Amino acid sequence: MVALTDDEKAMLAGARGEPRRLAMEHLVQVAGFFDAEDLVEVSQVHIMADSEALGEAGVAFLERLAAAPDAERKVVVPTITDPRGTDFKAYERLRQDRSFVELERRMITAFEALGVLMTDTCINYQTIMPPVLGEHLAFGDTGSVIYANSVLGARSNFEGGPSALAAALTGRAARYGLHLDAHRRGTCRFRLETRPKALNDWGAAGALVGRAMSSYWEVPVIEGVEGAPTSDELKHFGAALASFGSTPMFHMVGVTPEASDLPGLFDGSPPPATPIGQTEIAALHAAYVPSDDRLDVVVFAAPQLSLMELRALAGLLDGRRVHAETTLIAATSPELKSAADRMGLTARMESSGAILLEGVCFYQMHAREIGQANGWQRLMSNSAKLVNIIGGYGYEPVLASMARCVDSAVAGRVLP
Amino acid sequence: MNGRVLRGHAGIGPKVTGTALVAQDNFSARYDLDLTEGRFSRPDHALFGESYVGRVLVLNAAKGGVATAWMLRAMSESGLAPLALLLNFANPIMAQGAAFAGLPLIDRFETDITAALRTGDQVALDPAAGTVTVVPGS
Numbered sequence: 213m214v215a216l217t218d219d220e221k222a223m224l225a226g227a228r229g230e231p232r233r234l235a236m237e238h239l240v241q242v243a244g245f246f247d248a249e250d251l252v253e254v255s256q257v258h259i260m261a262d263s264e265a266l267g268e269a270g271v272a273f274l275e276r277l278a279a280a281p282d283a284e285r286k287v288v289v290p291t292i293t294d295p296r297g298t299d300f301k302a303y304e305r306l307r308q309d310r311s312f313v314e315l316e317r318r319m320i321t322a323f324e325a326l327g328v329l330m331t332d333t334c335i336n337y338q339t340i341m342p343p344v345l346g347e348h349l350a351f352g353d354t355g356s357v358i359y360a361n362s363v364l365g366a367r368s369n370f371e372g373g374p375s376a377l378a379a380a381l382t383g384r385a386a387r388y389g390l391h392l393d394a395h396r397r398g399t400c401r402f403r404l405e406t407r408p409k410a411l412n413d414w415g416a417a418g419a420l421v422g423r424a425m426s427s428y429w430e431v432p433v434i435e436g437v438e439g440a441p442t443s444d445e446l447k448h449f450g451a452a453l454a455s456f457g458s459t460p461m462f463h464m465v466g467v468t469p470e471a472s473d474l475p476g477l478f479d480g481s482p483p484p485a486t487p488i489g490q491t492e493i494a495a496l497h498a499a500y501v502p503s504d505d506r507l508d509v510v511v512f513a514a515p516q517l518s519l520m521e522l523r524a525l526a527g528l529l530d531g532r533r534v535h536a537e538t539t540l541i542a543a544t545s546p547e548l549k550s551a552a553d554r555m556g557l558t559a560r561m562e563s564s565g566a567i568l569l570e571g572v573c574f575y576q577m578h579a580r581e582i583g584q585a586n587g588w589q590r591l592m593s594n595s596a597k598l599v600n601i602i603g604g605y606g607y608e609p610v611l612a613s614m615a616r617c618v619d620s621a622v623a624g625r626v627l628p
Numbered sequence: 629m630n631g632r633v634l635r636g637h638a639g640i641g642p643k644v645t646g647t648a649l650v651a652q653d654n655f656s657a658r659y660d661l662d663l664t665e666g667r668f669s670r671p672d673h674a675l676f677g678e679s680y681v682g683r684v685l686v687l688n689a690a691k692g693g694v695a696t697a698w699m700l701r702a703m704s705e706s707g708l709a710p711l712a713l714l715l716n717f718a719n720p721i722m723a724q725g726a727a728f729a730g731l732p733l734i735d736r737f738e739t740d741i742t743a744a745l746r747t748g749d750q751v752a753l754d755p756a757a758g759t760v761t762v763v764p765g766s
Contacts, residue, residue: 238728580664
C-alpha cells in the first residue's frame with residue numbers, strides 16, 4: 213500500500229475538491245499496480261491533448277473537472293500540452309471533419325479552465341523549458357519522455373493523459389519505474405558500427421534498438437557513438453526507439469549524462485553487444501519499400517520539426533514546386549511556426565506548395581479520416597516513428613531522407 | 629486442464645468472465661486498432677482483421693505511445709472495447725488507461741499467459757486477487 217503524506221490524504225478524502233480527489237484516487241490505483249511505496253513531487257507536467265485520443269469520453273471528463281469551483285480545479289504545477297488534432301488555420305485545406313474541430317474547441321476550453329497552457333508541442337524539451345538532471349516530471353509523449361530521461365537525465369514515466377492530468381492537479385506522480393535509480397540501470401547493449409547520417413538513419417537505428425525491446429522495463433545501452441550527435445539526431449533516435457519499443461530511456465556511452473562509462477551502467481558484467489551497422493539500417497528501410505512509385509503525401513512530423521529542420525526543409529524546397537498530385541505537409545510547434553513566419557521560412561516553403569502546420573502532428577490528427585477524405589495512401593516520411601505508427605491507419609509508408617522525400621514530392625512519385 | 633488458476637500481479641478493474649482472444653503479439657490501441665470498426669487494423673499484427681469487441685484480449689506486452697491511456701475509456705463508452713486485458717507485461721500507459729476506463733487488466737503472470745490460454749477459452753478474471761480461472765468445459 214502506497215504511503216501518503218497528510219496533504220495527499222486530504223486530497224484523497226476530497227478536502228481539496230472533487231477534481232483533486234479523482235486525481236489522487238487515480239494515482240493511488242496506478243501506484244498500487246506498480247508497487248510504488250510513495251508519491252514524488254513533480255515540477256512540470258506535459259499532457260497528451262489530441263481530441264482523437266480523448267474522444268467524446270475524455271472531453272466530457274475534462275468538462276466535468278472544468279465545472280468545479282476555481283480553487284478546486286486549477287493545476288498546481290506548470291502544465292503544458294502535446295500536439296492537438298486540428299490546426300484551426302488549416303483544417304479546411306486538409307478536409308478535416310468539422311466535428312473534430314468542435315470536439316477540439318471544447319477540449320481547449322476545458323483545459324484552459326483548469327489552468328493548462330496550450331503549447332501544443334511534443335518538442336517541449338527543445339522549445340519550452342528543457343528539464344534538468346534529476347528533475348522529476350510527468351511527461352506525456354513517448355518522445356519527450358525518452359529525451360528527458362536519456363539526454364537530459366530528468367525522471368519521468370510515460371504519463372498518459374489521465375495520469376498527467378492527475379499529476380497536474382496534485383503536483384505528484386507515483387514513484388515507480390524511471391523515478392527510481394534501480395530502473396535506470398542498463399539491461400541490454402548495442403554497438404553502433406556506423407555513424408547514422410541523415411535523421412532517417414538515426415531514426416532507423418533507434419527503431420532497430422526499439423524492435424529488440426521486450427518490455428517497458430528494458431534500458432538499452434548504446435556504445436560506439438564518437439562525438440556528440442545533435443539534439444535533432446537524438447530526438448529522431450529516441451522517438452523511434454520509444455515508438456518501436458515503447459521504451460522510456462536509453463544510455464549512450466560518452467554522450468548522455470548518466471553514461472560516462474560502460475561498466476558503471478550495468479549490475480554485474482555487461483552483456484554482449486548487438487551490432488547495428490549499415491546493413492541493419494538498410495534492412496530497416498527495406499521493410500518500407502513500396503510495390504510501385506505512386507506517391508500521395510509526404511509528411512515531415514513525429515516529432516514536430518525544430519527550427520533547424522524547418523531551415524533545412526525550406527532550403528530543399530527553394531525554387532521548386534511540389535507536384536500537383538502530391539501533398540507535402542510539415543508540422544511544427546506554434547512558437548516555431550511564428551519564428552518561421554518571422555524569418556521567412558514559411559513563405560519559402562509555402563511558395564513551393566508545401567503546407568506548414570502548427571500545433572499538430574500528422575498521426576494525431578485523425579489520420580485515417582483525412583487519408584480517406586484526400587485519397588492518401590502512399591505516404592513518404594523521414595520519420596521512423598511515423599512510418600511505424602501510420603500503417604495501422606491504412607497508409608503504405610516509405611522511409612527515406614528529407615532530401616529524397618522532397619525530390620519525390622517534386623517528381624510526384626517515389627524516387628529510388 | 630480446465631478449472632486451472634493462472635496467477636499474476638494484482639491488477640485493476642472489476643471481476644469479469646468472457647472469451648479469450650490470444651496471440652503472442654504486442655498491443656497498442658493507437659497503433660493496432662481501428663476504433664470505429666472495432667477490429668485490429670495493423671497489417672502485420674497477428675490478430676489483423678479480428679474483432680476485439682467484448683473479448684478478453686491476451687497478448688504479450690503493452691507497446692506504442694501514450695494515446696491508449698485516453699483511448700480505453702473512449703472505447704468503453706462507445707461500446708467498442710475489449711472486455712478485459714491480460715498481458716505478460718503491461719506498461720504505465722496500459723495501467724493508467726485501464727484505471728481511467730475501469731477496464732480489467734492483469735499482468736506479470738507466473739507463466740507466459742499467451743501460451744497458457746487459447747483463443748476461445750472461457751476465463752474468469754479476479755483483478756484484485758490477480759487470478760485468471762479457466763472455466764471448466766470451455
